[in-house]
Structure formats: structure tokens, C-alpha cells
Amino acid sequence: MIVISKFLVPRGYVGITLFPFIVLKDRSLKQNKVLLNHERIHLRQQLELLVLPFYLIYSLEFLIRLIRYKNGERAYKNLSFEREAYAHEKDFEYLKSRPVFKFKSYF
Structure with a gap:
């Protein structure tokens, strides 16, 4: 729902x-x-991790990358969840063939 x-x-x-x-x-x-495809990829990621763990992992990974890069935008762009969404946001068929737990390959 939008x-x-x-x-x-x-x-x-x-x-x-x-x-x-x-x-x-x-x-x-x-x-x-x-943009909508990018956000739908995030919906799938959240559903896959049963929502709450997604937010915990996302937040923890952001903090780790923020410490590493000392730059909020760079930390955000390097989050595993964001890399997947940006890499596939123009592939409108991606979610039809996306394997379960795809995000693991981005760590």
C-alpha cells in the first residue's frame, strides 16, 4: 500500500x-x-526477515558503516539492503526470480 x-x-x-x-x-x-520497484525490494527484504529483525540489522549495519566511512550518505549507499535494491531497481522482473535470503550475498 502506498x-x-x-x-x-x-x-x-x-x-x-x-x-x-x-x-x-x-x-x-x-x-x-x-522508485516503487526499489521500495518493493525493501518490502520483500523486510518480509523475508519477519520485519523487526530487518530494522535491527539495517540499523546495526548502518552504525557500523557510519563508523567505518565517517559519512552518512556513504554508509547508507553501502548497506547490504540498499546495494541490492539499487542494483536491481530498474529490473522490473527481479522480484519474480529473486531467491529467498538474497541479501546474504551482499555482506
Whole structure:
């Protein structure tokens, strides 16, 4: 389900996935197929890890990468979950063939 809310999306971002919702900053972003595919990949990742563990792993990995890179944007771009989503966001068939626990190969 897609929700529009400029208040739930962090500054500097246009969308965020909070299972089971994709939250977009602006209604016009509903037409952005690449963004929606990126966020759907995150939905699958969250479902695969039963939601709460996804957020714990995501947060812990972000903190580790932030310490390593000393740069929030670089830490974010190097998260295993984000690397998978960015690598496949333009492949609209990806989720049909994505193996279970695919994210492991990004660690």
C-alpha cells in the first residue's frame, strides 16, 4: 500500500518503506516505477526477515558503516539492503526470480 506523507519521509529522501507501507513524499512519485520497484525490494527484504529483525540489522549495519566511512550518505549507499535494491531497481522482473535470503550475498 502506498501512503503519501512528507512528514514520515526523512529529509533528503523521497520515499521510505515501513512494512507494509511504501511512504512517498509527494503524490507525483507514484508514477516513478524505478522508485516503487526499489521500495518493493525493501518490502520483500523486510518480509523475508519477519520485519523487526530487518530494522535491527539495517540499523546495526548502518552504525557500523557510519563508523567505518565517517559519512552518512556513504554508509547508507553501502548497506547490504540498499546495494541490492539499487542494483536491481530498474529490473522490473527481479522480484519474480529473486531467491529467498538474497541479501546474504551482499555482506
